[in-house]
Every structure is written in structure tokens, then in C-alpha cells.
Amino acid sequence: MNVKSLVTIKGIKDGLVFLLDDACELDELLDELEAKLARHEQQLAGPIVHIQIKLGSRQLTEEDKERIRSIIRKQGNFVVQSIESDPVPVGPADYSAYKVQTVTGMVRSGQTLEHEGHLLLLGDVNPGGTVRSTGDIYIMGALRGVAHAGCAGHTEAIITASLMKPTQLRIAEVISRPPDEWASSEPWMEYAYLQDGNMQIDKMAHLHHNRNRALQAKGV
Amino acid sequence: MGEAIVVTSGKGGVGKTTTSANVGTALALMGKKVCMIDTDIGLRNLDVVMGLENRIIYDLIDVAEGRCRLNQALVKDKRFDELYMLPAAQTKDKNDISPDQVRKIVEELKPDFDYVIIDCPAGIEQGFRNAIAGADHAIVVTTPENAAVRDADRVIGLLEKTSISQPRLVINRIRPNLLKSGDMLEVDDIIQVLAIDLIGIVPDDEDVIKAANQGEPTVMNPNSRAAMAYRNVARRILGETVPLMHLDEKAGVFKRMRKFLGMG
Numbered sequence: 001m002n003v004k005s006l007v008t009i010k011g012i013k014d015g016l017v018f019l020l021d022d023a024c025e026l027d028e029l030l031d032e033l034e035a036k037l038a039r040h041e042q043q044l045a046g047p048i049v050h051i052q053i054k055l056g057s058r059q060l061t062e063e064d065k066e067r068i069r070s071i072i073r074k075q076g077n078f079v080v081q082s083i084e085s086d087p088v089p090v091g092p093a094d095y096s097a098y099k100v101q102t103v104t105g106m107v108r109s110g111q112t113l114e115h116e117g118h119l120l121l122l123g124d125v126n127p128g129g130t131v132r133s134t135g136d137i138y139i140m141g142a143l144r145g146v147a148h149a150g151c152a153g154h155t156e157a158i159i160t161a162s163l164m165k166p167t168q169l170r171i172a173e174v175i176s177r178p179p180d181e182w183a184s185s186e187p188w189m190e191y192a193y194l195q196d197g198n199m200q201i202d203k204m205a206h207l208h209h210n211r212n213r214a215l216q217a218k219g220v
Numbered sequence: 221m222g223e224a225i226v227v228t229s230g231k232g233g234v235g236k237t238t239t240s241a242n243v244g245t246a247l248a249l250m251g252k253k254v255c256m257i258d259t260d261i262g263l264r265n266l267d268v269v270m271g272l273e274n275r276i277i278y279d280l281i282d283v284a285e286g287r288c289r290l291n292q293a294l295v296k297d298k299r300f301d302e303l304y305m306l307p308a309a310q311t312k313d314k315n316d317i318s319p320d321q322v323r324k325i326v327e328e329l330k331p332d333f334d335y336v337i338i339d340c341p342a343g344i345e346q347g348f349r350n351a352i353a354g355a356d357h358a359i360v361v362t363t364p365e366n367a368a369v370r371d372a373d374r375v376i377g378l379l380e381k382t383s384i385s386q387p388r389l390v391i392n393r394i395r396p397n398l399l400k401s402g403d404m405l406e407v408d409d410i411i412q413v414l415a416i417d418l419i420g421i422v423p424d425d426e427d428v429i430k431a432a433n434q435g436e437p438t439v440m441n442p443n444s445r446a447a448m449a450y451r452n453v454a455r456r457i458l459g460e461t462v463p464l465m466h467l468d469e470k471a472g473v474f475k476r477m478r479k480f481l482g483m484g
Contacts, residue, residue: 106415108374109370109373110374124415126373126414127413
């Protein structure tokens with residue numbers, strides 16, 4: 001017998017929530033669900049009860065969902081309201097799997113450049129223009145518009161530009177608005193990153209501390 | 221075969237019509253055969269600036285819909301034999317003509333003229349699409365203000381998606397005293413953002429307003445600073461290399477003397 005139950009039933013305001021384990025075999029899960037319902041048959045007779053089913057990270061086909069519904073339907077007064085899975089994470093789970101891709105051109109006012117992975121842009125981003133990337137954004141040129149790195153939710157993304165004069169910077173869900181929140185007038189190249197949910201600006205030379213990557217350079 | 225140049229800006233009130241009228245007239249002054257087209261249907265102004273309002277019989281829409289022949293609608297200028305204008309309709313709006321119709325009219329004009337100057341309405345909607353339809357080249361007009369530069373940038377982005385060659389920039393209404401005090405965008409800053417070739421800088425000049433109200437393009441007045449600037453633009457269109465004018469050159473003899481004596 002499992003230590004932890006595969007099926008957890010919780011009462012909410014307008015019915016019941018079934019939390020189904022997402023790590024075990026589906027058949028095992030269905031058996032337990034059936035057993036659990038059979039055991040409670042007496043208590044569960046009565047007025048109509050709405051059921052919400054949460055599958056966790058498990059993704060099911062319509063066929064399998066129908067199997068769950070048919071098990072629950074055996075309890076005459078149960079109505080399945082929804083069967084939900086957690087949203088699928090976008091992009092590679094491992095951020096380091098992203099590749100750098102080079103794009104040449106200017107992003108002018110009213111234009112949006114969207115990109116998957118790390119973006120190396122050779123050109124300017126003008127005020128009113130937007131670059132959006134699921135990975136890092138490196139701009140060899142002036143950033144005067146909006147840059148949104150890690151737009152699928154990666155908080156380790158960074159933004160850097162030869163000339164850092166953005167209207168707005170965004171990393172994952174965090175939005176920062178210079179110069180109210182930070183101003184850059186340093187002569188060296190800088191990058192923006194997230195630290196504890198806040199946008200920070202630092203010298204490019206400090207990036208490797210942040211990422212804990214030592215360079216294996218040749219030489220004595 | 222002549223070339224068609226559209227004068228556009230995105231933002232209104234930066235001097236598209238003034239630039240069209242003056243560059244067109246300057247080209248005519250240099251002996252070229254020029255036709256100006258006003259595509260600002262419903263809000264036509266070019267005829268007023270040129271002082272030709274009372275000579276209009278047919279307009280652009282009449283030509284497009286076949287109510288008259290093209291050369292019946294052309295208004296001949298009162299100063300130059302080789303300068304013509306095709307006026308916009310005042311009673312219709314931008315949706316009453318299509319880009320294809322404008323393209324056809326421009327193509328019909330090009331063999332007969334050295335330059336066809338197309339005055340574009342403000343905005344980036346139908347009127348803009350009509351105006352750029354037949355153009356080979358573009359001149360983008362902006363003023364040293366953030367809003368105007370932003371809109372110019374937007375328009376350049378749209379122009380770059382068409383077959384029109386890389387647009388060239390006119391920076392209009394520069395006030396040298398504001399430039400000096402640092403309260404106005406620098407010419408260099410504007411060029412750095414827009415990243416296109418500069419074809420002229422035009423100082424703000426009261427003569428332009430006076431001239432426009434009299435229906436006389438400023439370029440006709442050789443004493444005006446703006447006139448010199450517009451003539452320079454025309455010369456650059458013809459392919460000459462003309463250095464940019466110095467904006468604070470206007471200091472008179474007296475002022476220069478004071479400066480010399482260390483009083484200015």
C-alpha cells in the first residue's frame with residue numbers, strides 16, 4: 001500500500017476537488033480512484049455535487065479523460081465540471097540549451113522583433129520599437145526602445161546593449177522603467193538582470209560572477 | 221523618364237506641404253520640368269501655398285474616375301512655364317481613390333516631367349498608402365522634436381518595406397538659438413536615431429509663413445534663410461554636393477563687429 005494516497009479529495013465552496021497524483025501509472029491511479037469512491041458510496045449519496053479534477057503536470061488524451069469521467073459517473077450524484085492539467089512550460093526546461101542566433105537590422109518605431117532563444121541583434125532598437133526573446137538579448141547597437149528577455153518566464157535572462165538607453169526593460173514578469181528606477185551613464189558596457197525579483201544593472205565584467213562560469217582561457 | 225519623389229512625415233504640421241512646394245519650385249527655378257501632386261484629399265493645401273487655388277478646374281479624383289483627361293486637370297504655375305500642379309479633391313476623402321489609381325497617374329506623368337513631387341497627407345493610413353504607391357524615392361520631413369522624430373522613424377520603417385529606395389531626411393524648422401542653449405534636439409542626434417541620409421536642414425523662418433499666406437513659395441525670396449536651405453535641397457536632389465549651411469551665420473555686420481570687439 002502506498003504511503004501517500006494517489007487521490008486526494010478536498011471540499012470547496014461549490015463541490016469537491018480531486019487532486020490526482022501525476023507521477024504514478026495511469027491505471028494505478030484509476031484503480032485507486034475507483035476504490036476510493038466505492039468505499040465512500042454511502043456518504044456520497046444525496047444532492048448533486050460538482051467535481052473539479054486536477055491532474056497536476058500529467059497530460060491526458062480525451063480518451064483517458066473519458067475513463068475518469070465514467071468512473072466518477074458511477075456515483076449518480078457526481079457531475080464532473082472540469083479536468084485540468086498544469087500549463088505546459090514553454091521552451092527548453094534547461095536555460096543553457098538555448099542557442100544564440102544573429103539578426104541584422106534596425107527595429108524602428110512600431111516594429112516588434114520576436115525571437116526564440118538568445119538573440120544577438122546587429123543594429124539599433126529605436127524608441128517605440130520592441131525586441132522580445134525567450135532567452136537573452138544582446139544588442140550590438142543602441143537600445144532606445146523596449147527589450148523583453150526571458151519572455152516565456154525565464155528569470156535568469158539578461159539584456160545588454162552597446163548603448164543602453166531603453167524606454168523600458170523587461171525580464172520574465174518584471175518591468176523596469178529607467179531612469180526612475182536606475183540610470184545608466186557609465187562609460188562601460190552594462191547588462192540588466194534580475195535579483196530577488198528586482199531589475200539590476202551591473203558592469204558586463206561582473207556577469208560571470210552572476211552566472212558562476214569561469215572561462216578556460218589559454219595562456220600563461 | 222522622370223523620377224517620382226514622395227514627401228512624407230507621419231506627423232502633421234512639420235512642413236510636408238511647404239517642403240513640397242518649395243522643393244518643387246526650386247527645381248523649376250533650376251530649369252527642370254516639375255509636376256506636384258497633392259494627395260491630401262479632403263484637406264488640400266498645396267494649391268493655397270502655391271497661390272493657385274483659383275485656377276483649379278479638375279482634380280485628382282476627377283482624373284482617377286475618368287471625368288477628365290490628366291492634362292486637363294494639371295494647373296500651370298503662374299511664375300514658371302515648366303511647373304505644374306495636380307490638386308487634390310476637397311469634397312471627397314482618402315478612401316475615394318486607391319493606391320493603384322495613384323500609381324497609374326504617376327506613371328502617366330513621369331515620361332513628361334523631370335520630377336514628380338508627391339505631397340503626402342499626415343498619418344500612416346489609406347492616404348499615406350495612396351501617396352507612396354507611385355513613388356521611386358522618398359523625402360521624410362521631421363522637426364527637432366521627439367514626437368516628430370518618433371513618427372518619422374515609424375514612417376521610415378514602413379517605407380523600407382516597400383520598393384522605394386532608402387528615404388532621405390529633411391530636418392525642418394530648426395531654431396539656432398534653441399540649439400545653442402541645448403533645448404532642442406541636435407541634428408546629429410536625430411540622424412543617429414533615424415540612420416538615414418540627410419538631404420537638408422531648414423532653419424525656422426518667419427518669411428515662410430508670410431510667403432505661404434501670400435501664395436508665393438519662399439524659395440522665390442533670395443534673402444530668406446529657409447529659401448537658401450530649400451534651394452540646397454533641390455541641388456542635392458539633382459546630385460550636386462552642397463555643404464550643409466551654418467545655422468548661426470545670420471549675424472549681421474554690426475553683431476559681428478560687437479563679437480569681434482568681445483561684446484557679443
